[in-house]
Amino acid sequence: MGIKGFLTKLVTGGSQDTYSRTRGTEGYVRLETEADFAAGLNAPERYVSVYKLRGFSDVDGCTGQLSEGNIVLLDIKPLADRSMTELKHAIDEIKEICVSMGADIAGLGENHLILTPPNVKILRAKGDGFESTMKRIRSQMA
Structure with a gap:
């Protein structure tokens, strides 16, 4: 996905979870998605x-x-x-x-x-x- 696709998703409010790459992931850094963030909010309780x-x-x-x-x-x-x-x-x-x-x-x-x-x-x-x-x-x- 190019910068145009990224900006379109950003402006239209597309979920980051729907992002995918058709090329290999070599050289890319994985960014936290909304699902990753939400999973952190549901972390086990601490006492x-x-x-x-x-x-x-x-x-x-x-x-x-x-x-x-x-x-x-x-x-x-x-x-x-x-x-x-x-x-x-x-x-x-x-x-x-x-x-x-x-x-x-x-x-x-x-x-x-x-x-x-x-x-x-x-x-x-x-x-x-x-x-x-x-x-x-x-x-x-x-």
């Missing part, structure tokens, strides 16, 4: 899950939610009150899983972490977040 980290066994549940594309708010206080050593191991495991799947993790205050799936990134203020939370945990263990 914000809230978890309490009571033990190392809770790691699988919160990272499972993360792998499904959900955001996880993790309360680490129950495990921090019980065992700082187990908390450190659990957080190290969660961090390793997040890194392996391209997810993001950050501290929210002293007792909470937020885990986001690969398509959601966390904007951080300098000096805040996950690393400062881990420093606090390590200093309490000493």
Whole structure:
């Protein structure tokens, strides 16, 4: 289809879905069509899950939610009150899983972490977040 056909379709409101090429597709870049855009609007629902980290066994549940594309708010206080050593191991495991799947993790205050799936990134203020939370945990263990 030449430029004339393209402009005719554009002016007459022809759907982009009806576009076709009779020549090979070599050298062409595929553009998003109306159907592609609509499919994006019908993407699966995402949720914000809230978890309490009571033990190392809770790691699988919160990272499972993360792998499904959900955001996880993790309360680490129950495990921090019980065992700082187990908390450190659990957080190290969660961090390793997040890194392996391209997810993001950050501290929210002293007792909470937020885990986001690969398509959601966390904007951080300098000096805040996950690393400062881990420093606090390590200093309490000493």
